[in-house]
Amino acid sequence: MAGVNVKSEIKPLKRVLLHRPGNELLNLTPNTLEELLFDDIPFLKVAQEEHDAFAQALRDNGVEVVYLEDLMTEVLDQNPDVRETFLKQFIEEAGIRTDRYQKIIFDYLNDNYPENKDLVLKTMEGINLTELHTDKSNSLVDLVSEASKMVVAPMPNLYFTRDNFAMIGNGVSINRMYSVTRNRETIYGEYIFKYHPDFKDVPQYYSRYNTFHIEGGDILNINDHVLAVGISQRTEPDAIDALAHNIFNDETSPIDTILAFNIPNNRAMMHLDTVFTQIDTDKFTIHPGIMGPLTVFEITPEGEGIKVKEMTGKLEDILEKYVGMPVELIPCGGGDRIAAEREQWNDGSNTLCIAPGTVCVYERNDVTNKVLEEKGIKLIVIPSAELSRGRGGPRCMSMPIWRED
Numbered sequence: 001m002a003g004v005n006v007k008s009e010i011k012p013l014k015r016v017l018l019h020r021p022g023n024e025l026l027n028l029t030p031n032t033l034e035e036l037l038f039d040d041i042p043f044l045k046v047a048q049e050e051h052d053a054f055a056q057a058l059r060d061n062g063v064e065v066v067y068l069e070d071l072m073t074e075v076l077d078q079n080p081d082v083r084e085t086f087l088k089q090f091i092e093e094a095g096i097r098t099d100r101y102q103k104i105i106f107d108y109l110n111d112n113y114p115e116n117k118d119l120v121l122k123t124m125e126g127i128n129l130t131e132l133h134t135d136k137s138n139s140l141v142d143l144v145s146e147a148s149k150m151v152v153a154p155m156p157n158l159y160f161t162r163d164n165f166a167m168i169g170n171g172v173s174i175n176r177m178y179s180v181t182r183n184r185e186t187i188y189g190e191y192i193f194k195y196h197p198d199f200k201d202v203p204q205y206y207s208r209y210n211t212f213h214i215e216g217g218d219i220l221n222i223n224d225h226v227l228a229v230g231i232s233q234r235t236e237p238d239a240i241d242a243l244a245h246n247i248f249n250d251e252t253s254p255i256d257t258i259l260a261f262n263i264p265n266n267r268a269m270m271h272l273d274t275v276f277t278q279i280d281t282d283k284f285t286i287h288p289g290i291m292g293p294l295t296v297f298e299i300t301p302e303g304e305g306i307k308v309k310e311m312t313g314k315l316e317d318i319l320e321k322y323v324g325m326p327v328e329l330i331p332c333g334g335g336d337r338i339a340a341e342r343e344q345w346n347d348g349s350n351t352l353c354i355a356p357g358t359v360c361v362y363e364r365n366d367v368t369n370k371v372l373e374e375k376g377i378k379l380i381v382i383p384s385a386e387l388s389r390g391r392g393g394p395r396c397m398s399m400p401i402w403r404e405d
């Protein structure tokens with residue numbers, strides 16, 4: 001199955017991209033949590049068991065699961081000369097500036113990780129200074145560095161595959177991320193969409209080298225011609241303007257409307273998908289906390305450029321216009337304020353729809369889950385004690401590659 005096809009949030013999911021959390025989580029420390037966008041340190045063994053349960057639940061429901069680490073390994077296996085280019089770029093982007101250290105790290109990775117899969121996983125894990133066995137007598141830096149220090153930082157947010165590149169119809173947005181730590185993650189997307197036989201011909205609507213940031217958690221495919229994008233902590237309006245131009249200029253894309261949802265700018269609601277996701281043809285989950293401040297803008301093509309108009313009226317009515325039928329908004333936490341805030345924090349609104357009316361949810365959000373069941377939604381419930389510590393749910397942990405039309 002070459003290419004990508006995601007023209008909906010809910011049509012039957014056929015192929016999805018995940019990343020199994022790995023040793024990068026072992027390199028989280030209390031002092032680095034904030035910078036690395038975690039709120040606690042997950043217990044890796046259990047996080048992996050939970051993630052495997054997630055992958056298996058998807059497979060049991062007819063979804064093919066592919067892993068980011070495997071796609072990147074295939075790129076390196078099929079293009080032996082790319083290994084060196086990738087490593088050099090990876091080291092540069094890891095902030096290693098001196099020639100001496102660039103060479104030490106290149107040799108360390110290249111010599112100790114001959115298998116491409118091991119190499120890819122190691123780039124995700126990060127490198128501790130103690131691994132490098134440098135001769136401390138000939139460099140002041142080495143001598144004064146703390147005994148154990150990450151010379152190459154880990155990328156613990158990789159298991160949120162939703163964010164660093166996002167499928168839009170038959171194209172992809174390779175994102176420029178909001179944070180330094182996450183911007184490094186998009187290097188895998190750059191190589192996969194340049195070299196992997198399944199993905200190298202996919203039209204690209206955004207580049208990781210752009211100035212303005214945008215993340216996949218803000219991008220929702222409402223249907224083949226309407227896209228919703230959040231204006232949030234992670235996504236700037238300028239990025240949406242640029243994305244809109246590129247999509248409207250792609251003659252093969254049927255998208256003629258982009259709805260920009262302006263949501264509050266804070267960590268709890270970092271992306272649109274933390275407060276709003278589609279779960280059925282006429283149903284969306286929503287965090288009641290956004291209903292007041294939310295404004296929606298409609299972006300359409302005009303001549304060579306775009307036209308922007310602020311929408312007025314209730315969200316249900318705005319959505320009805322684009323979805324083509326009356327819609328129901330189901331509040332996270334069943335409308336109870338404390339339950340809504342608690343469960344939104346643990347991604348109660350962040351569901352992954354695998355077919356209309358069938359969604360994957362975290363077990364811990366039992367108030368929201370009960371409400372969804374009462375509304376006739378079929379739930380695929382996955383364990384979530386450790387995975388949720390990274391602040392992302394089933395939608396954040398998955399990037400659909402193919403949905404049925």
Ligand SMILES: NC(=[NH2+])NCCC[C@H](N)C(=O)O
Pocket residue numbers: 036037038157160162163182216217218270271273274350390391392393395396
């Ligand atoms: N699509 C999402 N809501 N992703 C959640 C990402 C969580 C991650 N720790 C971050 O702060 O970036």
